[in-house]
Amino acid sequence: MARGSVVIVGGGISGLSAAWELSGARDGPNDDTPRIELIESSEHFGGALSTAPFARRTIDLGADGFLARRPEALELVDELGWNDRLEPIDASGASIYLNGSLYDLPTGLVMGLPVSHHQIDQVKGLSWRARLAARRDEIMPARLEVKDDMSIGEIVRTKLGAEISYRFIEPMIGGIQAGRIDQLSAKSVFAPLLDAARSGGSLMKALRPKAGAPSANSKPGPMFYSLTSGIGSLPEELVRRLTERGVVLRANVAVSALRRTSSGEYAWEVDTRDTTTRANVVVLAAPAPVAGQLIGSFDPALRALAGVQRAGAAMITFALAKDQVTLTKSGTGVLVPLSTPFSSGGSLMVTALTLLDRKWPRLRQEHDVVLRAHVGRIDDERWSDMDDDELIARVARELSEILSRFEAPYEARVQRWPAGLPQYLVGHDQMIAAAKVAGQSLGVALCGMAYDGVGVPASIGSGRRGAREALALLAT
Numbered sequence: 001m002a003r004g005s006v007v008i009v010g011g012g013i014s015g016l017s018a019a020w021e022l023s024g025a026r027d028g029p030n031d032d033t034p035r036i037e038l039i040e041s042s043e044h045f046g047g048a049l050s051t052a053p054f055a056r057r058t059i060d061l062g063a064d065g066f067l068a069r070r071p072e073a074l075e076l077v078d079e080l081g082w083n084d085r086l087e088p089i090d091a092s093g094a095s096i097y098l099n100g101s102l103y104d105l106p107t108g109l110v111m112g113l114p115v116s117h118h119q120i121d122q123v124k125g126l127s128w129r130a131r132l133a134a135r136r137d138e139i140m141p142a143r144l145e146v147k148d149d150m151s152i153g154e155i156v157r158t159k160l161g162a163e164i165s166y167r168f169i170e171p172m173i174g175g176i177q178a179g180r181i182d183q184l185s186a187k188s189v190f191a192p193l194l195d196a197a198r199s200g201g202s203l204m205k206a207l208r209p210k211a212g213a214p215s216a217n218s219k220p221g222p223m224f225y226s227l228t229s230g231i232g233s234l235p236e237e238l239v240r241r242l243t244e245r246g247v248v249l250r251a252n253v254a255v256s257a258l259r260r261t262s263s264g265e266y267a268w269e270v271d272t273r274d275t276t277t278r279a280n281v282v283v284l285a286a287p288a289p290v291a292g293q294l295i296g297s298f299d300p301a302l303r304a305l306a307g308v309q310r311a312g313a314a315m316i317t318f319a320l321a322k323d324q325v326t327l328t329k330s331g332t333g334v335l336v337p338l339s340t341p342f343s344s345g346g347s348l349m350v351t352a353l354t355l356l357d358r359k360w361p362r363l364r365q366e367h368d369v370v371l372r373a374h375v376g377r378i379d380d381e382r383w384s385d386m387d388d389d390e391l392i393a394r395v396a397r398e399l400s401e402i403l404s405r406f407e408a409p410y411e412a413r414v415q416r417w418p419a420g421l422p423q424y425l426v427g428h429d430q431m432i433a434a435a436k437v438a439g440q441s442l443g444v445a446l447c448g449m450a451y452d453g454v455g456v457p458a459s460i461g462s463g464r465r466g467a468r469e470a471l472a473l474l475a476t
Contacts, residue, residue, distance in 0.1 A: 004034035005475045006323060007270045007277050009255050009294070010285030012047025013456065016238040017076065017463030018283050022470065023245045026079040034474060035091055037248040037277055039255055039270070041286075046235025049456070050422060054413055055319035057363050058230050061415045063456050064356060064372075065089060065226040070457035072464070074225070080237055088222035089119025091358045093331035094137050096171060097340065097402050102328055105335070111190055113156070113171025114164070115208045126163060133161035134204070137184025138276045141202045149426050153182035155193060158416055159203040171335035175352050177454060178311035181379045188424040189471070226360050231456065258282060258294050260442070267443045281443050281470045288450035290421055298307055298442055303436035308431075308450050310419040313376030314383045316395045317356070318409040326405035332359045334402060338377065343401060349375045350398045364411045368410075373399060378423060388414040422450040445469040 008015045019038050021047045023029050046093040048062030049375055066073045077083060086221040095102045114120055117134035136142070136161055144158045152173060176183055186194040196206035227233055234276075243249060245262045257271040266278035286290045293305025306355065327412075328334065334353040342348045357363040363370055374396045375383045383391055394414045399406040432451050439446045447466030452458050 003032070004280045004334065005266060005278060005471050006034045006036050006281050006283060006474070007268070007279040008036065008038040008283040008285055009258075009270070010287075010290075010448065011038050011045040011249070012043075012252065012285060012448065013049055013235055013238075014047075014458070014459045014463035014466070015040070015285035016242065017237050017460045018081075018285055018445075018467040018470070019242050019247050020076070020238055020449060021464040021467035022283075023242060023247055025464075029245050032448070034280070035248075036242075036246075036469075037044055037270075037279075038242075039253050039272065039277075040248065040249075040251045041254040042253045045239050045251060046232065048417055049096060049232045049235050050411070051230040054317060055368065055411045056365065057370065059317060059356065059363070059370070060232050061315075062227075062417070063231055064354070065224040065359065066456035068222050068225050070455075070461070072457040072461035074457075076234070077227070077462050080234075080241070081228070082237070085227045085233075087226045087228050087360060087362060089224040089226070089332070089359050091330070091332045091355075092223070094333050094335060095331050096123065096164035096168070096330045096337070097336045098123070098167065098337070101125060102402075104328075104331065109172075110192070110207045110209075112169055112206075113193065113207055114160075114168070115204045118205070120168070120472050122166065123168065126155055126168065130161065130163040130168070130335065133415075137202050137204050141200075143345065144197055146197045149185055149187040149429065150194070150197075151182050151426050152184050152186045152190060152193060153180070155186055155203070156196045158179065159197070166339075167337045171337050174338070174377065175335065175374070177423065178313050178376060183378070183423065184424045185424050185428050187426075188428045219366050224359075226362075228362050229369045234456075253360055255286075255294065260298070260443075276473070281445065281473045283445045283447060283463075283466045283470050284439070285448050285466065287419070287448065291446060291448075295439070295442070295444060299438040301431075301438040304431050305435055305446075305450070308376065309377040309423040309425070311376070311421045311423055312384060312416075312418040313379060313420055313467050314391065314414060314416045315372050315373060315374055316392055317370065317372045317413045317415070318396070318399075319370050319411040320407070320409040323410075324405070324407040325369060326403050326423065327358075327369070327371075329357065331355070336402065340382070342398060345396065348398050350379065350395060350401070350402065351375060353399070353402065354436070382418075384418065404405050424454075439468060440473065445473065 108124045120134040199206045259269045268279040270277045288305040288308035296303030340348045354372040357370045445466040447462040452462035
């Protein structure tokens with residue numbers, strides 16, 4: 001009997017991780033390993049994970065690190081034999097920009113949420129109303145009718161008030177997703193928040209780590225890791241290893257159709273402009289809207305994927321002499337609440353600032369610093385109307401306001417991600433669960449950032465889950 005055939009559509013980190021799992025992971029291929037073909041529509045593999053030379057360094061153009069408390073990225077690094085390339089984050093803490101000044105974020109927050117009124121008291125940029133709201137939650141908490149799923153914003157706004165919600169919590173949680181807390185699903189983005197709301201009473205008290213139970217912040221070891229060769233080197237190494245294993249890798253080729261066959265050994269035919277590949281199983285690692293377009297005609301649950309919203313964003317990286325900038329004394333970056341007024345009119349575009357060479361020792365040099373500004377949210381696309389020079393100039397003016405001094409960067413680079421982050425809106429979990437079931441009934445495994453969480457570890461884990469589902473489908 002001929003060995004099975006699996007086609008992976010999408011060559012980001014999820015698709016590459018699926019190919020790694022399908023080809024035997026740590027152990028490598030064997031006689032039962034299926035034929036694997038991975039098709040990527042862009043010119044390079046890895047999606048947003050890539051590196052580039054900048055200011056006599058190599059920087060990441062996408063994520064510059066990953067969470068250590070999730071195991072998927074660390075497991076893959078270990079399987080590749082790259083543990084010696086792990087680089088732990090070398091700083092901690094952050095600041096928030098409020099009312100024209102920078103304030104240290106208090107320690108002990110849980111995913112950006114306070115668990116005590118003392119934490120709110122420490123942030124002098126928040127008003128007495130915010131401090132009163134925090135005390136009220138501990139003494140006389142507001143009542144909330146908790147549904148199966150609801151927005152993060154509805155929960156925190158009801159329990160902690162508007163100021164804490166939009167000026168303190170949203171810069172952190174909304175920034176991770178490039179979304180708005182009034183739209184993001186508590187169940188899908190931060191399930192412990194929904195559980196805390198269900199418990200009734202004080203939200204902050206319910207979020208506190210239980211006595212004797214380890215918390216994410218108390219786990220020994222670094223909170224984040226990078227790689228000494230950059231996170232973007234991970235997909236490059238996967239491509240090299242997969243090629244050695246005989247995986248067929250095709251870049252700059254778009255899949256035009258997925259067609260069910262009426263009979264024969266293979267259930268699917270995967271069309272590109274010039275080729276047709278037969279497959280027993282398809283792993284769809286393309287963005288959810290693309291997946292919805294390709295297979296939506298087979299089931300309404302799959303058609304719903306076409307409606308998954310994605311938020312665009314841009315990152316502007318600067319290098320400048322140390323004596324040309326005034327930085328916070330400690331911490332890895334700065335958060336900026338949405339709608340923060342800009343002295344030149346309107347609101348600031350910058351939502352966050354990352355001090356790259358403070359986070360990662362490999363980027364440090366004696367006479368200069370490297371930092372990155374983030375712009376863009378689901379409802380703020382002003383950056384997309386500017387060319388690179390305009391965007392660099394605008395962001396530099398904003399940074400001179402946020403940092404009080406920011407002069408004469410000698411190098412700058414803009415990286416745009418027009419539709420980078422899927423939005424986990426209220427009800428997202430039910431839509432995705434239904435789509436996965438529908439896909440499996442057809443011999444299609446779904447994976448990627450829209451299904452199992454955003455971030456490098458989640459994307460790797462999603463791809464490997466999709467591969468395991470594909471292997472199970474092959475065995476039936």
